[in-house]
Amino acid sequence: MIQLQSVVKQFEAKNGTVTAVDQVDIQVKKGEIHGVIGYSGAGKSTLIRCVNLLERPTSGKVIINGVDLTKASPEQLRQSRQKIGMIFQHFNLLKTATVYDNIAIPLKLLGYSKQEVEEKVKKYAEIVGLTEKLASYPNQLSGGQKQRVAIARSLSQEPEILLSDEATSALDPETTDSILDLLLEINEKLGITILLITHEMNVIQKICDYVYVLEKGKLVEHNTAIELFTKPQHPTTRKFLNTISQRSLPDSLIEQLNLTGAVIRLTFVGESTGKPLIADVASRFHVQPNILAANIVELKNGIVGNIVVHINGTAADIADITRYLTDNGVQIDVLGGTANE
Numbered sequence: 116m117i118q119l120q121s122v123v124k125q126f127e128a129k130n131g132t133v134t135a136v137d138q139v140d141i142q143v144k145k146g147e148i149h150g151v152i153g154y155s156g157a158g159k160s161t162l163i164r165c166v167n168l169l170e171r172p173t174s175g176k177v178i179i180n181g182v183d184l185t186k187a188s189p190e191q192l193r194q195s196r197q198k199i200g201m202i203f204q205h206f207n208l209l210k211t212a213t214v215y216d217n218i219a220i221p222l223k224l225l226g227y228s229k230q231e232v233e234e235k236v237k238k239y240a241e242i243v244g245l246t247e248k249l250a251s252y253p254n255q256l257s258g259g260q261k262q263r264v265a266i267a268r269s270l271s272q273e274p275e276i277l278l279s280d281e282a283t284s285a286l287d288p289e290t291t292d293s294i295l296d297l298l299l300e301i302n303e304k305l306g307i308t309i310l311l312i313t314h315e316m317n318v319i320q321k322i323c324d325y326v327y328v329l330e331k332g333k334l335v336e337h338n339t340a341i342e343l344f345t346k347p348q349h350p351t352t353r354k355f356l357n358t359i360s361q362r363s364l365p366d367s368l369i370e371q372l373n374l375t376g377a378v379i380r381l382t383f384v385g386e387s388t389g390k391p392l393i394a395d396v397a398s399r400f401h402v403q404p405n406i407l408a409a410n411i412v413e414l415k416n417g418i419v420g421n422i423v424v425h426i427n428g429t430a431a432d433i434a435d436i437t438r439y440l441t442d443n444g445v446q447i448d449v450l451g452g453t454a455n456e
């Protein structure tokens with residue numbers, strides 16, 4: 116379990132003090148995958164480096180499995196760090212060592228016997244799908260394969276927690292997907308708790324149970340992935356959501372359509388994504404909903420659908436329709452129109 120309590124990290128720079136992380140609280144239970152998303156400079160790297168005390172917080176607590184690392188002795192800190200693996204955007208592999216040695220060298224340094232090292236290297240190379248590449252050098256591997264080596268190297272030390280610092284940012288979308296699948300697999304099979312940082316909403320979408328949105332060092336919103344995708348509150352969260360699904364329409368189009376009805380966004384979660392509610396509304400209320408935009412986003416723990424429709428009707432019609440949809444488990448946002456009158 117990872118607990119950050121009121122963590123602050125400040126740097127002294129030429130122009131004064133920079134507060135990179137500002138009163139952040141995070142709690143990741145064993146076996147969960149949590150993600151921190153933010154734009155460049157939001158403080159993500161600094162925050163994740165506070166978890167294993169690569170950066171020592173200026174104030175606040177970092178508690179790993181009940182041990183406050185900010186107060187731990189050097190020996191306690193060493194032991195706790197052994198339980199925390201980390202992977203990076205640029206893989207951090209030794210260029211002059213083979214895949215085998217990249218995984219083996221840290222194990223040798225930890226004092227494992229030759230036989231134990233060999234067993235572990237083979238076991239984790241197989242888990243990440245690199246058995247055939249053990250004799251290759253990093254420059255003979257693709258980006259995705261390099262990240263697999265880095266993941267195997269981390270796993271071979273049998274951590275309970277894996278920190279991922281933009282691990283897929285240097286990869287193309289298809290390779291990103293395969294690495295995210297691998298992270299999901301090791302989370303499920305090995306029960307490893309994962310905390311990741313990213314600036315990409317599709318990473319959050321695919322593997323996170325819980326999401327934190329970081330801006331200027333502060334958490335501006337945090338929630339389960341399903342709730343955050345269904346009911347985003349903060350403008351920054353909405354901007355990130357717009358990068359993967361069309362949630363808004365041009366204002367000029369909404370104004371034009373509002374002259375004759377209302378523009379409504381319907382957000383469906385779970386079971387309600389399977390109901391033919393738009394057809395239902397058309398026949399029940401004798402209106403002709405015009406679908407302007409629609410998408411379905413598959414999250415780790417469910418499916419969220421969005422439909423933006425224009426409905427031609429009076430304010431009373433729109434009120435009845437929105438009530439009907441709400442009763443059927445659909446989240447409604449009126450983007451403008453007669454329903455606002």
Ligand SMILES: Nc1ncnc2c1ncn2[C@@H]1O[C@H](COP(=O)(O)OP(=O)(O)OP(=O)(O)O)[C@@H](O)[C@H]1O
Pocket residue numbers: 126127128133134135153154155156157158159160161162314
């Ligand atoms: N060692 C340092 N000394 C001074 N300022 C720093 C230091 N490290 C980070 N900062 C500042 O802290 C803020 C947060 O930086 P950080 O690298 O954590 O953000 P980030 O969200 O990871 O950004 P990016 O995605 O671009 O790496 C920035 O304003 C940065 O300039």
